[in-house]
Amino acid sequence: MMKAETVAIAVERTRTKKTKPAADQLGFGKYYTDHMVMIDYEEGRGWHDPRIVPYQPIQLDPAAKVFHYGQTVFEGMKAYRTEDGRVLIFRPNSHLERLNRSSARLSIPPIDERLALEAIRQLLLVDEEWIPEAAGTSMYIRPFIIATEPALGVTPSRAYRFMVILSPVGAYYAAGHGPVSIHVEADYVRAVAGGVGEAKTAGNYAAGLKAQEEAARGGYAQVLWLDGVHRKYVEEVGSMNVFFRIGDTVVTPALTGSFLAGITRDSVIRMLRHWDVPVEERLLSIDEVSEACRSGALREAFGTGTAAVVSPIGELCWQGDRIAVGDGLTGPLAGKLYEALTGIQRGLAPDPFGWTWTLRE
Ligand code: COI
Numbered sequence: 193m194m195k196a197e198t199v200a201i202a203v204e205r206t207r208t209k210k211t212k213p214a215a216d217q218l219g220f221g222k223y224y225t226d227h228m229v230m231i232d233y234e235e236g237r238g239w240h241d242p243r244i245v246p247y248q249p250i251q252l253d254p255a256a257k258v259f260h261y262g263q264t265v266f267e268g269m270k271a272y273r274t275e276d277g278r279v280l281i282f283r284p285n286s287h288l289e290r291l292n293r294s295s296a297r298l299s300i301p302p303i304d305e306r307l308a309l310e311a312i313r314q315l316l317l318v319d320e321e322w323i324p325e326a327a328g329t330s331m332y333i334r335p336f337i338i339a340t341e342p343a344l345g346v347t348p349s350r351a352y353r354f355m356v357i358l359s360p361v362g363a364y365y366a367a368g369h370g371p372v373s374i375h376v377e378a379d380y381v382r383a384v385a386g387g388v389g390e391a392k393t394a395g396n397y398a399a400g401l402k403a404q405e406e407a408a409r410g411g412y413a414q415v416l417w418l419d420g421v422h423r424k425y426v427e428e429v430g431s432m433n434v435f436f437r438i439g440d441t442v443v444t445p446a447l448t449g450s451f452l453a454g455i456t457r458d459s460v461i462r463m464l465r466h467w468d469v470p471v472e473e474r475l476l477s478i479d480e481v482s483e484a485c486r487s488g489a490l491r492e493a494f495g496t497g498t499a500a501v502v503s504p505i506g507e508l509c510w511q512g513d514r515i516a517v518g519d520g521l522t523g524p525l526a527g528k529l530y531e532a533l534t535g536i537q538r539g540l541a542p543d544p545f546g547w548t549w550t551l552r553e
Contacts, residue, residue, distance in 0.1 A: 199242060199307055201229075201314050206246035215326035218362035220499060225319040229311045229335075229356035231303070239303055239354065242311050244318055247357065253342035257349040262395045263339035265294040268498045269455075270332055270361075271316055271551065273325040274539030279316065279551035281333070282498075282537050284309055286455045291335060294391040299348035300337055308335060312356055316551055324360045328369065330537075332361040332499065364431065364499040365413055369530070371506025371522055372495075374429060375407035376478055377415045378511065382427070382451075384420035389427075389450035400430050412509060414495075418478055419450065426476045432495030432503060433457035436476065437525055438484045439491070446473040456496040460529055462545060469525070478510060485515045492523030502530040 206226045213223050224247050231242045258264050269287040272280050288305040295302055312333060316323070323331045335356045339349030363369050380403040383389025383396055403415045416434065419425040426445050428434055433454040435444045442464055447453050464471045484490035485508070493505040504522040508515045517523075535541030536548060 199310055201311055202241075202243040203227075203314070203318060204243070204245045205318070208246075210247075212322060213360070215324055215329055215362070218324065218329055218360055219366075220361045220364045221332065221359050223360055225322040225331075225358040225360070227315060227318050228358075229315050229354070231307070231311060231354040232340075233301060233303075233352040233354070235350040238301075239307065242307060244311070244315055250353075250355075252338075252340060255342035255344055257339035257341055257343065260344060261339070261346060262393070262398075263298055263300065263349055264337060264394050265291060265298055265300060266334060266336035266392055266394070267291045267294075268332060268334055268392075270330040270498055270537070271323060272330045272538045273323045276539070278539060279320065279323055280537065280539050280548040281312075281316070281551065282549075283455050283459070283547050284312065284549050286458070288335075290392065290453070290455065291337075294393055295337060297388055297391040298393055300339070300352060303337070303354055308354065308356075311354075313551060315356055315358060319358055320551075322358065322360055327538075329360065329362050332359045334359065361499070364497075364501075365503060369501070369503070369522075371504040371517075371520060372413035373411060373507040373509070373514075374414050374416045374495075374505050375403075375410060375412035376508055376510040377403045377407070377417055378423070379403070380415075381420035381423070382417045385448050385450045387450065390447075390452060392452060397430075404430055410509065416508065417451070419448070424477050424479070426478055426481060427451040428454075429495045432497035432500040434495050434505075435460065435493065436481055436484070436490060437492035437523065438480075438489050441470040441472055442525070443472045443474065443476050445476055448475075454497055456498055456501070456533070459533060459545070459547065460496050460502065463529060463532060466544070481508070482510050482513075482515060485517065491518050492525055493517045494523065494526040494529070502526055502533060 341349040341351040428451040504526040506520040
């Protein structure tokens, strides 16, 4: 496991601490802690001036490239408070490796993952009292990088800022951890192989908003994207990867490069293999899913993601048909995965995979 770098990170503490929200008010991404991380980059100088400052608006030149050409990447990971008072971060190395993979696709220079991890570690220590402890809550950690050079030419920026903000969160969906309804998108396309679909970059999410808005009007929590070429193969849901339990096998779309290689997706695959549950990563057409639904072979469907954890899918809407998945309730495997994963994340169960990283060693 990668260790944090021991580097001096300047800390300026706030003089006006905010009031902390009650655990049952958290929702997702509504509240932010008292501090944040900033690290700057300039060509020829590299990443420099790591610092923790009071949470505040930032000033940027209106010509900063991030505003015009969307040169930006982000991550989402979580820290959990355990019953015995420790704080565990889930797979931070994997998230920071993916941040650098996303950056490489967007022509953003890599950041030293140990420096980024140390900045996150110190920020969590400064704002430790904000980490919620109630079941179903956690501290969502949002690192991101923006292109800051004020220049309108379409070339990679020569200046960037890495930032980390923290948000105490509960469930991602308004429905809590219960089953969600998903609209299968037939008209809009999110990404194609060779594009930036695999990168965690703002444009992918902006590209999905219109379809999501239309699906929300029909009462659906999210959109299930099909591949952009054949409009046939299932890819991912807006904020989560997707799994289908067909007969005794769990099937999830193979990573084709046009959607996110989720870290929770990888964790779930490894847990299923550990339990000897057959898992297939392969092309999966929407026709196969709807046929499996009709024949009764589709026993469960669920999404996975840092924010969504393991979210059961109770219903799919495809070409105007509302298809109930199984009995429409949380399936036993989705329930077991949720309990097992959050058990590891919260330190309630052993971590045979070495996924958790303790804040205070
Ligand atoms: C996450 O699960 O961390 C995500 O980034 C999904 C979404 C909130 C954008």
